[in-house]
Structures are given as structure tokens and as C-alpha cells.
Amino acid sequence: MAERRPNRRRGANEPDPPGTAPRRAALRLIDAILRRGDPLDLAAHAATQGLGSADRAFAIAIVSETLRWMVAIDALIDSATAQQLPGDVKSRAVLRIALAQLLVLKSPPHAVVSTALPLVAGGPRRLVHALLSRAQQEEWALPDQASLPHDAAERWAAQWGDGVADAAAKAWSVPPPVDLSFAADPVSGEWTDGVALAPRHVRLARGQAVESLPGYREGGWWVQDLAASLPARLLGTGDGRRVLDLCAAPGGKTMQLAAAGWDVVAVDASAKRLGRLSDNLDRTGLTAQVVQGDIRVWEPSAPADAILLDAPCSATGIFRRHPDVLHRIEARQITDMAELQAALLDRAARWLRPGGTLVYATCSLERAEGEERIAAFLADHPGWAVAPALAHELPGGIVPDPNGFIRTLPGMLAHVGGLDGFFAARLRAPSS
Numbered sequence: 001m002a003e004r005r006p007n008r009r010r011g012a013n014e015p016d017p018p019g020t021a022p023r024r025a026a027l028r029l030i031d032a033i034l035r036r037g038d039p040l041d042l043a044a045h046a047a048t049q050g051l052g053s054a055d056r057a058f059a060i061a062i063v064s065e066t067l068r069w070m071v072a073i074d075a076l077i078d079s080a081t082a083q084q085l086p087g088d089v090k091s092r093a094v095l096r097i098a099l100a101q102l103l104v105l106k107s108p109p110h111a112v113v114s115t116a117l118p119l120v121a122g123g124p125r126r127l128v129h130a131l132l133s134r135a136q137q138e139e140w141a142l143p144d145q146a147s148l149p150h151d152a153a154e155r156w157a158a159q160w161g162d163g164v165a166d167a168a169a170k171a172w173s174v175p176p177p178v179d180l181s182f183a184a185d186p187v188s189g190e191w192t193d194g195v196a197l198a199p200r201h202v203r204l205a206r207g208q209a210v211e212s213l214p215g216y217r218e219g220g221w222w223v224q225d226l227a228a229s230l231p232a233r234l235l236g237t238g239d240g241r242r243v244l245d246l247c248a249a250p251g252g253k254t255m256q257l258a259a260a261g262w263d264v265v266a267v268d269a270s271a272k273r274l275g276r277l278s279d280n281l282d283r284t285g286l287t288a289q290v291v292q293g294d295i296r297v298w299e300p301s302a303p304a305d306a307i308l309l310d311a312p313c314s315a316t317g318i319f320r321r322h323p324d325v326l327h328r329i330e331a332r333q334i335t336d337m338a339e340l341q342a343a344l345l346d347r348a349a350r351w352l353r354p355g356g357t358l359v360y361a362t363c364s365l366e367r368a369e370g371e372e373r374i375a376a377f378l379a380d381h382p383g384w385a386v387a388p389a390l391a392h393e394l395p396g397g398i399v400p401d402p403n404g405f406i407r408t409l410p411g412m413l414a415h416v417g418g419l420d421g422f423f424a425a426r427l428r429a430p431s432s
């Protein structure tokens with residue numbers, strides 16, 4: 001992107017300096033996330049409309065790094081202002097994205113300042129200018145480790161202990177590696193840059209363009225965090241038996257199940273997300289029956305041998321990849337999600353043949369959406385039992401918890417790039 005030095009004074013009708021458009025988009029996007037609570041990936045489309053792909057990627061990078069480092073950036077802003085700027089004023093948002101560019105993305109300072117000032121037109125331009133100048137003169141720097149937003153830090157310290165909350169902050173400070181799941185064991189020698197942490201898995205260092213990796217077109221693999229691949233592994237091979245993949249889109253687990261020989265019925269309420277699932281099946285050459293349905297009302301025509309319910313959840317476990325999540329999710333949403341999960345689990349349990357297996361999973365780091373959900377389900381459904389996950393079913397370094405559940409936490413496998421936070425329980429239906 002071409003950049004130029006800022007004019008000393010700009011007239012009201014002067015055009016924005018080059019490079020302002022992606023920053024303006026970043027400002028819209030961060031507003032949608034922090035004020036309206038919109039997810040980054042949904043809001044990005046509207047906020048970046050009209051931008052080319054490089055500017056769009058830049059706007060999203062600004063927002064992602066702003067969110068990841070926001071606690072530390074806010075502390076810097078507050079240390080330099082006599083009166084604390086309210087959390088939701090535009091000038092704070094402009095300072096946040098400008099400081100993320102200066103301190104994280106290392107954008108040229110003159111470009112950061114010249115493009116920040118038009119964003120506060122009609123507001124405290126002087127304050128913004130003075131603070132950004134001070135940041136440069138005093139060579140402000142961020143700490144080595146990002147801090148979690150207050151609510152998440154408190155919730156996780158209370159649920160998992162200070163060590164896990166600290167490991168989460170560490171994990172949040174660096175973008176995560178790229179995990180690939182394979183339909184069949186990868187050809188040895190083809191992935192020498194990667195490390196296999198489980199069968200049909202390769203982990204690559206971050207920053208690789210997925211489309212340029214070997215075999216992308218042939219569709220032998222797809223991107224899926226190692227933790228996200230664990231629930232489907234609990235169902236083993238299908239040998240043509242029928243599995244209901246409930247809440248299936250965009251289809252990471254559908255592809256695993258199809259590749260493992262299951263006859264898959266993939267159900268999801270979202271037509272748009274099912275479109276991505278169908279694209280994924282087309283690319284990988286795997287097959288599944290794709291059904292659009294809300295499982296609060298939809299019903300299968302016959303009982304299934306197995307069910308995978310990858311329930312909608314707060315998604316707090318995937319905070320490394322979605323740095324907006326921890327800024328958006330509040331206790332109330334976790335409670336609402338837990339209620340929905342209970343309803344979906346209750347319906348899914350009716351659709352299994354006697355003695356069949358149901359795997360329940362969420363990408364959440366909240367007990368209310370995992371351990372507590374299953375405890376409540378078992379209390380309400382006599383005859384159902386936990387079929388404990390076994391150590392040999394899991395990658396080395398991950399062991400089932402004392403209840404036989406899979407609970408991946410920040411800090412696990414940290415020496416090889418860590419894991420998303422996931423919960424999975426395998427349950428057995430009564431045999432009659």
C-alpha cells in the first residue's frame with residue numbers, strides 16, 4: 001500500500017490520505033464487534049465492503065491484533081491521558097487501532113498517524129496526535145504477553161486455576177499453528193515441514209498460505225485444529241453404519257466421519273454454512289447426505305447407529321483463532337447457550353438405536369457447556385452412561401479426565417503450539 005507523510009494541516013474537504021480506507025474499515029469492524037457484539041468473521045464482510053483483498057486483509061489484521069492486545073493497549077492509553085477516555089468513544093477506538101499498527105504490526109509511524117487523524121474528524125484530533133507522537137518519542141512497547149479480558153481471566157481462573165488462565169494468555173499472544181486433517185494417512189516424505197501429532201494429522205507452522213500447500217486441489221486434507229478433530233475420533237470407523245452429524249457445518253467433522261467409512265447425514269440449520277460444507281465435500285471428494293434443518297424441530301426418518309452433536313456454543317475455546325470472542329461473550333450468553341445445548345442434546349438422544357453411541361462436543365472452555373451439561377443430561381436420562389474416552393484414542397500428551405471426558409485446555413501441548421479448548425463426551429444409550 002502506498003503511504004505518504006501527513007500534511008501539517010488538512011482542510012475539511014481534502015481527500016483522505018492514501019491508506020485511510022482499510023483503517024476506516026478496521027474502525028467500523030471494531031465498533032461492530034465491541035459495541036454491537038457481532039462476530040468478527042460475520043461483521044468483516046460489511047465493514048470491508050469495497051476494499052481490495054490486500055486492504056481487506058490489512059483491516060482484519062489490524063482488528064485482530066487490536067483485540068488480542070487491547071488490555072495492554074488500553075493501559076498505555078490510560079497512562080498517558082489525564083482524564084480516562086470512556087471505553088466506547090471513537091477517539092479510544094482510533095487510538096487502539098493506531099497503536100496496534102505501531103506496536104504490533106510495525107506499520108510506518110507517519111502512515112499510522114496520517115491515517116488516524118481523519119478518523120477522528122470533528123473529535124479530539126489534538127489528543128490523538130499528541131498521544132501517538134508520545135508513543136513514538138517514548139518508544140512505547142507492549143509486554144511480552146497479552147492479557148485476557150478481565151471477565152474471561154476471572155472465569156477461567158475460577159474454573160481451571162490460575163495456571164490455565166495464564167497459559168491461555170500466553171496462547172493468546174501468538175497466532176496458532178495450522179493443523180491439517182487427512183482423509184487417509186498422509187504420504188510420508190510429503191510433509192517434512194510438519195509434525196504429526198495423531199493419525200491423519202499434520203501440524204504446520206503458522207503463516208503458510210493453505211491454497212499453496214501440496215494436495216489442496218486434490219482435496220486429501222482440510223484445515224481443522226487438532227482438538228476439533230478429537231470428537232469424531234471417538235466414533236472410530238463406521239463400516240457403512242449410519243451417523244447423524246448434527247450441527248455439521250462447515251463440515252470438518254462430517255469429512256472425518258465420511259473418511260472413516262460412516263454413512264453420514266449432515267444436518268445444520270444454516271443454509272449459508274451448509275453451502276461451505278457442500279463445497280468442502282466437493283473439494284475432498286467425500287460424500288454425505290446434506291440436510292438443512294433446525295434440530296429443535298427436524299427429525300430423522302430412522303434411528304441412527306451413532307450421533308455426533310457438535311453443539312453451538314460460546315466458542316470461548318477457539319479464542320486463539322477468533323480474538324473477538326473473549327471481548328464479546330458474557331456470562332448471560334454462556335447460560336443461554338447451555339440451555340440451547342440441553343434442548344438439542346435431549347432431542348438428539350431420542351434418535352439413537354438402543355445401545356448406540358452419542359458424542360457431544362463444544363469448542364468452549366466453560367464447564368456449563370461441557371461437564372455440567374453432561375452431568376445434567378445423565379441425571380435426567382436414566383440408563384445412559386459415559387463410555388470413557390481411552391488414552392490410546394487420543395494424541396500423546398492428552399489424557400481423558402477422571403470422568404472419561406476429553407477436556408483440552410490452554411497449556412496442553414504448548415511446546416508444539418498448543419490446542420484449542422474443547423470438550424467431548426462419549427455416551428452410550430440404554431440397550432433397550
Ligand SMILES: C[S@@+](CC[C@H](N)C(=O)[O-])C[C@H]1O[C@@H](n2cnc3c(N)ncnc32)[C@H](O)[C@@H]1O
Pocket residue numbers: 246247248249250251252253254267268269270273293294295296310311312313363
Ligand atoms: C460448532 S458449529 C459446528 C461445526 C461443525 N460441526 C464442524 O466440525 O465443522 C455449530 C453449528 O450449529 C449450527 N446450529 C445452531 N443451532 C442449530 C439448530 N437449532 N439446529 C441445527 N443446527 C444448528 C450452526 O449453524 C453451526 O453451523
